[in-house]
Amino acid sequence: AFCAGGDVKSVYMAGMGMGLNGKGNGNGNGGNQADIVAKKNSQHGYGARGVSTADFFREEYQVNYKIAMQTSTSSVPQVSVWDGIVMGGGAGLSVHGKYRIATEHTTFAMPETQIGLFPDVGATYFLPRLSGGVGTYIALTGARLKADDLMYTGLATHYIPSKNIEDMIAEIVKKSMEEELQSDCAAGALMSYHEELPRDESYIARNREEIDEVFYEKDTVEDIISILETKKDKSKFAMRTLDTLMRMSPTSLKVTLEGLNRGRQYRDVGECLKMEFRMSQAFMRDGSDFYEGIRAALVDKDRNPIWSPSKIEDVTDAAVTSYFESLGEDDLFLEDVTQTRSSKM
Numbered sequence: 001a002f003c004a005g006g007d008v009k010s011v012y013m014a015g016m017g018m019g020l021n022g023k024g025n026g027n028g029n030g031g032n033q034a035d036i037v038a039k040k041n042s043q044h045g046y047g048a049r050g051v052s053t054a055d056f057f058r059e060e061y062q063v064n065y066k067i068a069m070q071t072s073t074s075s076v077p078q079v080s081v082w083d084g085i086v087m088g089g090g091a092g093l094s095v096h097g098k099y100r101i102a103t104e105h106t107t108f109a110m111p112e113t114q115i116g117l118f119p120d121v122g123a124t125y126f127l128p129r130l131s132g133g134v135g136t137y138i139a140l141t142g143a144r145l146k147a148d149d150l151m152y153t154g155l156a157t158h159y160i161p162s163k164n165i166e167d168m169i170a171e172i173v174k175k176s177m178e179e180e181l182q183s184d185c186a187a188g189a190l191m192s193y194h195e196e197l198p199r200d201e202s203y204i205a206r207n208r209e210e211i212d213e214v215f216y217e218k219d220t221v222e223d224i225i226s227i228l229e230t231k232k233d234k235s236k237f238a239m240r241t242l243d244t245l246m247r248m249s250p251t252s253l254k255v256t257l258e259g260l261n262r263g264r265q266y267r268d269v270g271e272c273l274k275m276e277f278r279m280s281q282a283f284m285r286d287g288s289d290f291y292e293g294i295r296a297a298l299v300d301k302d303r304n305p306i307w308s309p310s311k312i313e314d315v316t317d318a319a320v321t322s323y324f325e326s327l328g329e330d331d332l333f334l335e336d337v338t339q340t341r342s343s344k345m
Contacts, residue, residue, distance in 0.1 A: 007056075007089065008115070012294040014052040015044050015284050045285030047277065047330030053284040054330070057120075060089060061273045061332055064121050068096035068269045069337045077186050079172065082106040082150075083162050092121025095155065096269065099186060102147035102156035103165065111142030113252040116293030116305065117283055118276075124263030125272035130154065133215030134204060139256050140215070140224070141244045148202035158194045168193040207237045214241070219261065221245075221253045221312050249289040249305070250312040255279060255323045262324070270334050275324065277332035282323040 044053045070078055078097030086094065086108045094100060102108075110119035110127070119127065119139045127135030130153050137143060138153075150156035160168055171189035178185075199205060214227045225245065231238035245253065259279055263272045283290045289307050296305035309315050 008294055009298050011053055011056055011284075012291060012299070016291060045281045045283075045288075047281050047327035047332075049330065054281060057277055057280040058332060060092065060121065061277055062334060064092045064096060065270055065273055065334050066337055067093065068122060070096075071098065073337050075183075077184055079186050079190070081165055081169075082108065082156065083165060087111060089121060091123075095126060096122060099158065099190060100150075100156045101158050101160050101165070101168075101190070102150045103160060103162040104147060105162055106145075106147050106150065106156070108145040108150055108155060109142055110139060113140060113248040113256055114142050114293065115297055116249040116252055116289030116291070116307070118252055118256040118259060118279055120276045120280060122269045122273055122276070124259045124276055125266065125269040126155075128260045128264035132208065132212040133218075134208075134211060136215040136218065136257065136260055137204075137211045137241075139260055140221075140248070140253055141241060142248075143204075145204070146202070148197045148199055149204045151197050152199040152202045152205050158190050159197050160190070160193045161195065164193050210235060210237050214238070218257070221250075221257055224257075225312065249293060249307045250309055250315050251289050251307070251319070252293075253312065254315045254320050255282075258320050258324070273334065274332045278325065278327055279323045281327060282325075 043051045047054045047058070049055065049058075066073075067078065070076075077099055078094075079099045079101065080094030080097050081101045081103070082094065083101075083103045083105050084107070086106065088110065091108065091110060110123055112119050123139060127139050129135065130138070134153055138145070145153070145155070147156065147159050151159055168189055171192070172186050175189055176185040204211065210231070214224055214231075218224050225242070228238045228242040228245070232242050233239075259275065262275060266272050266275070282288070287308065289305070292305045292307065296302055
């Protein structure tokens with residue numbers, strides 16, 4: 001996941017064997033094209049330390065894990081204000097915190113299947129735990145969620161109009177200086193500025209029955225597509241959703257669904273992040289749809305990715321399974337932050 005186009009483009013260039021100036025291989029080597037390709041094939045996509053396409057995700061996921069474990073390691077709550085666009089890496093820095101504030105300006109999305117990747121930063125943990133088929137719908141379609149959708153799904157904990165955010169922050173600061181460190185200094189301030197929204201009028205709420213019918217407890221993308229095909233002539237939701245899915249990377253769709261189904265069974269976010277690191281590395285390998293997705297979206301900007309395979313039915317089960325294979329000693333290691341805190345107390 002990436003916070004901005006610069007992050008994703010730099011990883012793309014590293015994986016393609018280029019530096020930020022478009023020359024060299026992103027790991028400090030220049031050389032002819034054959035050397036670049038050989039080095040890329042031997043390093044990128046296997047979790048090796050010192051390789052930028054591995055280090056980026058390793059460091060990001062370690063931060064995500066520490067944020068997610070804050071309730072176990074700190075009495076100070078994280079308050080994240082979503083007063084604008086929240087996607088990818090930005091979601092990972094905030095969604096695992098205790099409080100997530102939506103405003104009238106909020107747009108939240110995990111749009112990775114559109115660029116040949118998958119919703120990560122712990123999304124395989126928090127999305128499958130949303131009710132019904134909502135999490136799968138958000139992950140596969142990259143749906144843009146506004147404040148009412150975020151309150152309906154529970155991804156946001158509070159709605160506060162943007163004009164009141166500065167006063168809310170000042171109130172939290174004031175309370176933090178008045179109350180004991182072991183108390184939650186944010187809870188009262190947030191509730192005093194929180195406003196109710198008509199959640200049942202949100203897009204997801206209005207289409208919830210169909211979302212569950214199409215996405216809930218589905219084992220294959222083919223099952224999802226089949227249901228949408230049967231409904232598209234009578235349902236605007238089905239027609240729009242089918243059109244959206246057919247523009248996404250078939251490999252990304254299948255790998256994402258498998259990751260969600262596996263993540264639903266895992267006991268905590270750490271296990272999901274370890275799985276996601278394996279997935280991220282498989283997407284960094286030569287020929288991955290990630291490189292084509294970024295080329296089409298951010299490099300050539302033709303918005304016309306040529307996915308390989310181009311058809312969902314051509315993405316084999318064996319190919320999907322390969323995205324979850326162990327990286328051996330280069331698998332993601334997550335420090336036991338609860339033990340770290342205990343040792344310092």
